[in-house]
Amino acid sequence: MISSKEKILDSSVQYIKSVGPKRAESFYKIGIKTIRDLLFYFPSRHLDRTTVINAASAYGYVINGYQGEVTIIGTVEDVERIRLRKELLKVHFRDATGFFECVWFQGVKYFEKVFNTGDIFAISSKPEINYNKLQFIHPDFDRITEEESQNFINTGKIIPFYRIPKELKARNIGDLSLRRIISYAVENYVDHLDETLPPDIIKDENLIDIISAVRNYHFPESKELFERAKKRFKFEEMFYIETLVALRKHNYGTKLSGNALTIKTKLISDMLKTLPFELTKAQLKVLSEIKKDMMSDKPMNRLLQGDVGSGKTIVSLIAMLIAVDNGFQAAIMAPTEILADQHAKNISVMMNKLFEIHNDKKIKVSLLLGGQKKSVRDKNLEAIELQEADIIVGTHALFEEKVKFNNLGLVVIDEQHRFGVRQRSQLQSKGKTPDVLVMSATPIPRTLSMTIYGDLDISVIDEMPKNRKPIKTVLRGENKLPEIYKFIIDKRKEGYQSFLVYPLVEESEKLELKAATTLFEELSNSHLRELKLGLIHGRMSWQDKEEVMRRFLKKEFDALVSTTVIEVGIDIPDANIILINDAQRFGLSQLHQLRGRVGRSNKQAYCILVAKDSVVSRTNQRELELEYLSPVQIEKYKSTVRLQTMAKYTDGFKIAEIDLKLRGPGDIFGTLQSGFPELKYADIINDTQIIIDAKQKAFSIVEKDPSFKFPENQIIKQNLLNRYSESLKYATIA
Ligand code: ADP
Ligand code: MG
Numbered sequence: 001m002i003s004s005k006e007k008i009l010d011s012s013v014q015y016i017k018s019v020g021p022k023r024a025e026s027f028y029k030i031g032i033k034t035i036r037d038l039l040f041y042f043p044s045r046h047l048d049r050t051t052v053i054n055a056a057s058a059y060g061y062v063i064n065g066y067q068g069e070v071t072i073i074g075t076v077e078d079v080e081r082i083r084l085r086k087e088l089l090k091v092h093f094r095d096a097t098g099f100f101e102c103v104w105f106q107g108v109k110y111f112e113k114v115f116n117t118g119d120i121f122a123i124s125s126k127p128e129i130n131y132n133k134l135q136f137i138h139p140d141f142d143r144i145t146e147e148e149s150q151n152f153i154n155t156g157k158i159i160p161f162y163r164i165p166k167e168l169k170a171r172n173i174g175d176l177s178l179r180r181i182i183s184y185a186v187e188n189y190v191d192h193l194d195e196t197l198p199p200d201i202i203k204d205e206n207l208i209d210i211i212s213a214v215r216n217y218h219f220p221e222s223k224e225l226f227e228r229a230k231k232r233f234k235f236e237e238m239f240y241i242e243t244l245v246a247l248r249k250h251n252y253g254t255k256l257s258g259n260a261l262t263i264k265t266k267l268i269s270d271m272l273k274t275l276p277f278e279l280t281k282a283q284l285k286v287l288s289e290i291k292k293d294m295m296s297d298k299p300m301n302r303l304l305q306g307d308v309g310s311g312k313t314i315v316s317l318i319a320m321l322i323a324v325d326n327g328f329q330a331a332i333m334a335p336t337e338i339l340a341d342q343h344a345k346n347i348s349v350m351m352n353k354l355f356e357i358h359n360d361k362k363i364k365v366s367l368l369l370g371g372q373k374k375s376v377r378d379k380n381l382e383a384i385e386l387q388e389a390d391i392i393v394g395t396h397a398l399f400e401e402k403v404k405f406n407n408l409g410l411v412v413i414d415e416q417h418r419f420g421v422r423q424r425s426q427l428q429s430k431g432k433t434p435d436v437l438v439m440s441a442t443p444i445p446r447t448l449s450m451t452i453y454g455d456l457d458i459s460v461i462d463e464m465p466k467n468r469k470p471i472k473t474v475l476r477g478e479n480k481l482p483e484i485y486k487f488i489i490d491k492r493k494e495g496y497q498s499f500l501v502y503p504l505v506e507e508s509e510k511l512e513l514k515a516a517t518t519l520f521e522e523l524s525n526s527h528l529r530e531l532k533l534g535l536i537h538g539r540m541s542w543q544d545k546e547e548v549m550r551r552f553l554k555k556e557f558d559a560l561v562s563t564t565v566i567e568v569g570i571d572i573p574d575a576n577i578i579l580i581n582d583a584q585r586f587g588l589s590q591l592h593q594l595r596g597r598v599g600r601s602n603k604q605a606y607c608i609l610v611a612k613d614s615v616v617s618r619t620n621q622r623e624l625e626l627e628y629l630s631p632v633q634i635e636k637y638k639s640t641v642r643l644q645t646m647a648k649y650t651d652g653f654k655i656a657e658i659d660l661k662l663r664g665p666g667d668i669f670g671t672l673q674s675g676f677p678e679l680k681y682a683d684i685i686n687d688t689q690i691i692i693d694a695k696q697k698a699f700s701i702v703e704k705d706p707s708f709k710f711p712e713n714q715i716i717k718q719n720l721l722n723r724y725s726e727s728l729k730y731a732t733i734a
Contacts, residue, residue: 006194009036017184022171029167038185039193042217043160046226047071047122047142049152056097058127059134071124072136073149074100076115081108091115093123100127100134102141114141120149122159143175158220182218190214197236198715201697207232231690234682238694242454243716244724245695246702249455252301252433259409259435260297261326268321270358274350275314282306282463283315289459290319290437294410300435303453306461307652308441308596309468315461316412317347319437324363324390328409328434331392333399333427335415337369337542338549342571343414344393351391368394368403371542399426407431413438441596442589442656448684451691467602471595473647474606475583475620477613484608485527488559488577492531497552498559498577499597503585519581520561531558538563572597576605583609583646584639588659591646609643619643626661638662660685 013032014024032038052071053061061070074093082088089104089111102123104111115121125139142161144152151157162178173181195202195210202209208216213229220226272279279287286304293300306312320330334340344367351363366380366389383389387406392398408431428436438456449458476484488498502519520535534557536548552560553572560575578598583591591609599605611619619640626634626641634641645658682690701713708717 005192009039009189009192010034013038016181018177018181023168023173026167026171026173030165035185035189036193038182039190039214041162041182044163045161046220047144047152047159047161048223049156049158050223052122052152054097055093055095055100055134058100059098059129062127062129062134067126069124069126071122072100072127073120073122073144073152076117076119076121078117079112079115081112093121098134100136102136102139104138106138120144120146145176158223158226160218186215186218196715196719197239198712200712201239205235205693205697207235230681233680234687234690235694237679237681238451238687238691239698240716240719240724241451242691242695242698243702243720245451245454246699247706249301249699250702250706252299252455259294259299259326259328259433261294261322261328261409263322264325265358265360267325267354267358267361268318271318271321271350271354273357274353277465277467279314280311280461280463280465282461283311286459286461287315287318289457290315291322293457294319294322294435299433300410300437301456302437303449303456303458304437304439304461305449305458306439306441307464308593309600310441310461310464312414312439312441312461313343313346316414316437316439317350319435320391320410320412321363323410323435326409328407329384329387329390329392329405329431330410330412331394331398331405331408331427331430332412332414333394333396335395337371337395338545339414340369340393340395341367341542341546342549346571347391347393363390364388365391365393368392368397369542370395370397399430403430405430408434410435410437415439415441441593441652448660450695451684454695468599469602469604470650471599471605471607473595473609473650475609475611475616475643475647477616478610479613481610482527484579484610485523488579489528489530491577492558494603495574496577496603497555497557497572497575498579499575499594500559500561501578501580501594502561502563503582523561528559533557534560536560536562571600573601574603576601576603577608578606579608579610581610582612583643584611584615586642588642588645588655588662591642592652592655595646607646609646611639611643615639615643626658634662 011034012024013019013027013035014021016035016038019027027033027038032041052073055072055074058070058072072095074095077092077094077099080090080092082090086105087108089108091102091104091111093100093102100123102115102125120143122142122144123136123139124141125136128135128137142159144159148157148159152159160179160182161175162182164174164178168178190211193210193214197207197210201207207213208225208228210232212225213232216225216229217233220229286306290300290302290304293302304312304315316332320332323330332343334343344365348365351365355362364383366383368377368380368384372380380389381402381404384392385404385406392405397403411427411431411434413427413436428434438453488496491498500519500523517535517537520533524533534548534552536545540548548557548560549572551557552575555574576598578594580586580591580594586594595607598607623644624637624641629637641658641662645655649655649658684691701716704710705713708714708720
């Protein structure tokens with residue numbers, strides 16, 4: 001359904017003036033194949049008159065103590081290579097109000113060739129006054145033409161700057177030529193673009209049409225139009241992503257063949273009797289939400305969020321028992337073998353206890369792992385297929401083809417962030433529209449969760465079990481280690497066990513990190529001689545890891561030297577001290593997860609973050625408020641902010657929010673959800689309102705017209721098929 005005028009945009013970029021076959025090859029290499037691709041190669045920034053000052057004002061700024069950056073436009077007067085102790089390059093510029101100099105101490109030869117007398121440049125940097133001259137040391141610079149500079153100065157025309165990958169540079173395409181090439185493409189072809197959003201949406205959301213949006217993204221007529229161009233593409237991007245999410249939700253939610261369960265026996269109430277604690281209000285609340293879903297004839301599709309230690313496992317176990325009580329099998333998938341193993345053992349113990357008071361049915365648990373012996377595995381597979389197993393615990397081994405459930409009614413996915421949409425639907429397909437419960441200990445801000453988990457209903461456990469005391473978190477320099485070891489030894493007398501965490505397994509001279517193995521030897525022979533130490537690290541087989549954890553649980557060890565393998569899920573109630581070495585090396589969510597390993601009982605728990613003395617003194621010096629930091633500063637002070645955040649907050653949501661700001665959305669998407677399209681325009685932190693609007697629109701359209709039959713929705717259908725065919729696999733449209 002592509003119109004004929006649009007077709008021409010699919011021609012090779014080589015037909016654009018001053019491209020040709022040779023240069024086209026370089027464009028291909030960076031993913032620009034067609035004229036359309038070129039039209040959508042947007043500038044990374046613009047030069048705008050309101051941000052440019054002249055030489056006289058720059059001089060004045062410095063005199064008045066201004067410390068920031070400025071942008072200034074000048075013509076090259078003269079290029080001078082000066083030999084003092086070392087060689088340097090001085091480029092003399094002038095503008096209408098005076099003179100200034102740019103100085104390079106490095107790359108003299110290279111920069112000498114860049115600056116030619118008569119050329120015009122926009123220079124950006126912090127100005128200085130040296131020997132009474134206005135100077136810029138190693139500034140950023142962009143070349144512009146005489147005409148551009150005239151238009152810029154006289155009419156305020158905004159100039160775009162593009163990223164120029166090395167493939168283009170190799171063909172002699174620089175700022176000026178790329179701008180000329182793109183300008184030609186925009187002039188001659190932008191009108192060929194077909195609109196990609198329905199007219200109603202454009203009107204309702206007050207968006208600009210695609211042609212003006214592309215034009216103004218490159219060569220804005222005004223700042224305002226540039227902002228509106230950006231907004232249009234952000235909205236469009238989120239609209240299509242949310243349409244996919246809405247479709248997924250619609251498809252799953254409206255299949256009426258879900259299983260309507262009931263509470264048949266006293267199984268659940270008997271189960272609760274066996275617990276050594278009462279469920280928290282929050283656990284009861286999410287359970288009633290889950291129960292309601294399971295009782296309804298629509299399949300459940302729910303996300304259970306709760307901070308580490310909030311007690312998600314028991315909630316999921318009760319849900320599994322409801323399924324089992326109704327004659328179904330329930331499966332729980334964990335991200336690591338050791339965690340799956342632990343779940344299986346804990347559940348088995350609980351089922352044995354349950355059987356003591358509820359003896360009409362023994363609930364059988366089966367464990368399925370990738371590394372199992374063939375004989376064990378075959379036996380398990382058979383038990384699953386014949387429904388001799390009621391609760392099946394496993395890793396991703398669960399969704400292998402060989403695994404055939406007899407009657408799968410509920411799928412639980414623990415630590416959802418480790419799995420993607422694809423895995424979720426793979427496991428789902430193992431049953432006949434089973435209920436699905438995914439659990440995540442990564443508390444993510446609302447916008448993010450409604451975006452990536454938008455097809456799920458959300459339940460939150462927002463309360464910790466009552467007996468918990470907040471974990472005391474402190475930051476200490478390495479010179480304090482002897483005292484910390486003494487503290488660990490003293491606390492052992494009160495029954496405390498400790499985790500000693502190190503970032504890497506083996507000594508890496510380059511990083512100067514202490515490795516767990518070396519440290520284990522050292523500590524056993526020195527500071528912690530009187531303690532029984534265990535060692536666990538990522539290179540061990542899961543059976544060995546499990547064995548160590550089991551011995552630690554049985555208190556055969558007082559302290560466990562480990563790498564981050566203890567990160568997820570493991571539960572050792574008496575381990576109430578965690579010492580994290582080189583804490584500045586860990587990411588924030590990782591630190592929070594690690595800290596969540598302790599404080600799982602009613603004793604006071606401690607998290608001791610240890611870092612280089614210099615890091616500690618810097619961190620303690622002053623508190624950094626993210627709001628006031630520039631991106632460059634955030635990059636620079638990341639580790640400081642992370643450590644301060646850990647010391648200040650225990651709330652996982654708050655920590656996740658800060659983590660998001662530190663790491664940026666792209667990174668989070670990568671780790672949170674494989675299978676989520678990468679965002680090109682929208683920014684998950686700053687574009688909240690646009691995202692909410694796009695989501696509302698998408699959901700309301702899918703609700704009214706899920707198979708896109710209405711004429712006004714043909715545009716949407718076409719664009720989904722053209723641009724998102726890959727993702728459509730998980731969200732079929734009729
Ligand atoms: P997470 O949400 O991190 O998966 P778990 O389910 O592993 O947390 O629970 C952590 C610990 O808290 C477990 O030892 C569990 O038995 C215990 N627990 C769960 N719910 C309660 C409760 N309501 N009161 C006291 N302890 C609880
Ligand atoms: Mg857990």
